[in-house]
Amino acid sequence: MSRQAPTLEDVAREAGVSRATVSRVVNGVRNVDPAIQEQVRRAIERTGYAPNRAARSLVTRRAETVALVVSGAGDSSDGAQAAFAARVFADPFFGRVVAGIVGFLRPRSVHPVLMFAESAEARQEVLTYLRQGRADGALVVSTHADDPLPALLAEARLPAVLFARPSRPVRLSYVDLAHRDGGRLAAERLLDRGCREPVTISGPLAVAASQERLAGFRDTLARRGHRHVPVAEGGFTLDSGIGSMTDLLAQHPDLDGVFAANDLMAQGACQVLREHGRRVPDDVAVVGFDDSTAALDCRPRLTTVRQPVEDMAAEMARLLDDHIHGARTRPTSVVFAPELVVRESA
Amino acid sequence: MSRQAPTLEDVAREAGVSRATVSRVVNGVRNVDPAIQEQVRRAIERTGYAPNRAARSLVTRRAETVALVVSGAGDSSDGAQAAFAARVFADPFFGRVVAGIVGFLRPRSVHPVLMFAESAEARQEVLTYLRQGRADGALVVSTHADDPLPALLAEARLPAVLFARPSRPVRLSYVDLAHRDGGRLAAERLLDRGCREPVTISGPLAVAASQERLAGFRDTLARRGHRHVPVAEGGFTLDSGIGSMTDLLAQHPDLDGVFAANDLMAQGACQVLREHGRRVPDDVAVVGFDDSTAALDCRPRLTTVRQPVEDMAAEMARLLDDHIHGARTRPTSVVFAPELVVRESA
DNA sequence: CGCCGCGGGTAGAGCGCTCTCCCGCGTCCC
């Protein structure tokens, strides 16, 4: 604060070489005499030099920063953003996304800028941010299917990678899970345990992933002779899991297997079942989805369809990195395979 | 990507004025003829101009960015960072912190850079980041009491504000809660409900906040005639709440009131109590702490000591802003008052 | 009538870095 931060010039003077030479050893380009290198390194040490990033970015045209955008759909009113942020972070799923992204980015010394884009205004701000060159690209996690942000990003030709396939196709790379296969795995597990009356709590049907999971579950059961599978639509929250399970139990008292489209709802279902005197898994088998922390918090611990979120998030970051550095020019999609994790609940 | 982004120069040429004039209307400084202003604004529109932030930062010496640092204590091994990130985000508490910070920062068009500092190396990276001028200051949320980062920050004279008072005093501003008063509120609630055998599940005693909450709880009970209050030390996780409650129940079967030092543990406690056939709140009253989402997810919904986390986080951001802009030079601490939120569990 | 203030604009000097060009020198090959 008080004294000016040392610049390249200062280090150069201290080391008795030119600015260019110092820059070379700092960035490790070209050969520099080892003796001079050492000399410069000591000068850096003495002066406590740290290269000014703004100056560097100005000439390299690169921020070495990416935006991590959590994007909602509609036009939430102004004040709702805090609630939006809190809601997003309440989902253990998001923590895993962050962990995966940071895992890839950190070794490269880049740190994500956190942005929320739940309103038209906020979306515009994301675009501006990128166009100002404050970030080199965006990693977008949408909470709604009809999020307008991807299209805006694609139109502006800004580097971006999405989590999950967008509802309308856009020229952007994305990573996704084979949700349909996940639904199949859940169905097979319940069937293999001998369930005769399986039911399911789906995610919000506006979300493509929910549709796919449900379709995979239904198709598999249909192929094994179960034509009519009761389904209650949930909202991916614990609360909605409780509500849906209560309804299903009332309408189908002899159900003996539940597939919930995420762990949080499965946890809610377990709670309700226990309160109604049904033992899990002896009376009713429960399969969740995600393999989030909720799966382990639940008693009994959940058998669930694992989504390799960390790997998927890391892959997102890798794709973006490729796009930014021109190593990849056309949009690419990477689809991951789900995996059944067997614990106690089914 | 393809074509160069338009610069001030381009806009100036387009509008038929000088670079400086365009800069003035962009930044809204000094009087510029309204007609010319309009002319410039249209030129900006036509060219799709967005000011280059690196160039601006270079001269203003300001990044208009702050770092949001989640800081651990020890020297976690290299690979542990992903797990650290996931663990941090699993706590609903952190989502509220982010919401509060973003709530303050967003109207000012600044977005936080997310950093984890759970190892010595990572801490160094935070310092470097700030010294490179990539962020103007840091908002630090420590997960451990003896976090070395605050001292490093203070020593380097970098603007920073902490969440919670550091264990060793450092010349840094911080916000905190009157935890002791929170413990008192919990005790009074249990007493007022007529509890005769209160117990408590504390947080990790290495954390100052845990100590304070426990002290406030104990002191209040002592003053009302309860000398020996059974306490089990938890770890702020649901799991530890389950474990602690199980132990307490075994050793003190006639307990009729529980104060858990956070909602997650209270939720675990409720679960155990119900499994042991105790009704909450009729047989055993339960008071949590935080008023996090866990308080609402719990059945029955938790009576809890509310910590105004969003307000506290917003205040952190405000303090940092003041420090950065020189409006505040000496370290300041702001302590918030807890509040009892009565729901069903007590 | 000269002078001064002032509104409204321009010119240009940097901010701290990267990177191209250039230069001097030693080496190698013909």
Place this chain on the structure above:
DNA sequence: GGGACGCGGGAGAGCGCTCTACCCGCGGCG
């Protein structure tokens, strides 16, 4: 022995912006 070439180093031109001069014209005033 001389020219081509490689290598290590320096000089200096920007990158796109802000901001301090400064300039010009005009009205008011002593």
